[in-house]
Amino acid sequence: MPVSLVTGGAGFMGAHLVKELLAMGHTVVALDDLSGGFQDQVDPRATFVHGSINDHALVDRLFEEHRFTYVYHLAAYAAEGLSHFIRRFNYQNNLIGSINLINASVRHEVKCFVFTSSIAVYGALKPPMREDMVPVPEDPYGVAKLAVEMDLRAARHMFGLNYVVFRPHNVYGEYQNIGDRYRNVIGIFMNQLMQGQPMSVFGDGEQQRAFTYIGDIAPIMPGRQDAIRPTARSST
Ligand SMILES: NC(=O)c1ccc[n+]([C@@H]2O[C@H](COP(=O)([O-])OP(=O)(O)OC[C@H]3O[C@@H](n4cnc5c(N)ncnc54)[C@H](O)[C@@H]3O)[C@@H](O)[C@H]2O)c1
Numbered sequence: 402m403p404v405s406l407v408t409g410g411a412g413f414m415g416a417h418l419v420k421e422l423l424a425m426g427h428t429v430v431a432l433d434d435l436s437g438g439f440q441d442q443v444d445p446r447a448t449f450v451h452g453s454i455n456d457h458a459l460v461d462r463l464f465e466e467h468r469f470t471y472v473y474h475l476a477a478y479a480a481e482g483l484s485h486f487i488r489r490f491n492y493q494n495n496l497i498g499s500i501n502l503i504n505a506s507v508r509h510e511v512k513c514f515v516f517t518s519s520i521a522v523y524g525a526l527k528p529p530m531r532e533d534m535v536p537v538p539e540d541p542y543g544v545a546k547l548a549v550e551m552d553l554r555a556a557r558h559m560f561g562l563n564y565v566v567f568r569p570h571n572v573y574g575e576y577q578n579i580g581d582r583y584r585n586v587i588g589i590f591m592n593q594l595m596q597g598q599p600m601s602v603f604g605d606g607e608q609q610r611a612f613t614y615i616g617d618i619a620p621i622m623p624g625r626q627d628a629i630r631p632t633a634r635s636s637t
Pocket of ligand 1: 413433434438453454474475478479520569
């Protein structure tokens with residue numbers, strides 16, 4: 402049976418993905434530093450490891466110990482607007498941390514590295530976003546995501562690393578972190594509504610964004626083509 406590593410496995414999307422993988426019979430290791438996730442969201446059938454993707458000795462030890470078949474890399478601090486003001490942290494956590502995982506995946510010949518990039522790679526381009534658009538990120542969060550995508554391409558070219566990139570579009574649903582005022586507009590709106598505050602609207606409020614329900618994409622992320630329902634729209 403496959404052994405899968407889910408980084409960010411205690412986070413919103415990661416907790417759903419862990420359940421999907423367990424349902425498919427995978428042995429799952431969830432690595433999370435709990436900077437934004439919650440351990441009680443991790444399905445107890447998975448092995449939870451409290452630690453950081455920045456700790457490359459830990460990452461190497463986990464790969465050595467578990468011989469992962471698949472790596473699902475979701476760990477990140479996803480605060481796009483804030484990333485201008487936490488540049489070093491953003492690149493250390495979201496880019497260098499990712500490289501630790503890519504290096505280990507190359508060394509241990511994982512079957513596939515699945516990376517959650519972001520709609521942020523498109524910057525100010527107008528929706529609907531298409532994969533044939535040339536990405537032009539406009540903030541450090543998007544730049545880091547695109548850099549990881551490009552590093553994956555180089556790793557495939559040089560070392561044959563197989564990979565898949567998802568570019569989710571404003572995901573919402575159960576387990577969403579609504580306590581962080583910098584993360585994800587739906588969570589920010591929900592938090593404001595629950596406190597009886599008005600929702601913050603920037604500009605004229607006519608901006609358009611694409612939104613995705615977690616239940617529509619979590620079943621697709623493991624690579625289950627049978628999970629694609631006719632009405633579900635995958636974000637790639
Ligand atoms: N939710 C969205 O709308 C959305 C959209 C596009 C892309 N993404 C990407 O999908 C991934 C998951 O997003 P999410 O919404 O579930 O966010 P989340 O914050 O709920 O989950 C991220 C998890 O990563 C963990 N983490 C952060 N830094 C870590 C580190 N150095 N080591 C180990 N764990 C670490 C956090 O504790 C958290 O549990 C992220 O990479 C994010 O950039 C999310």
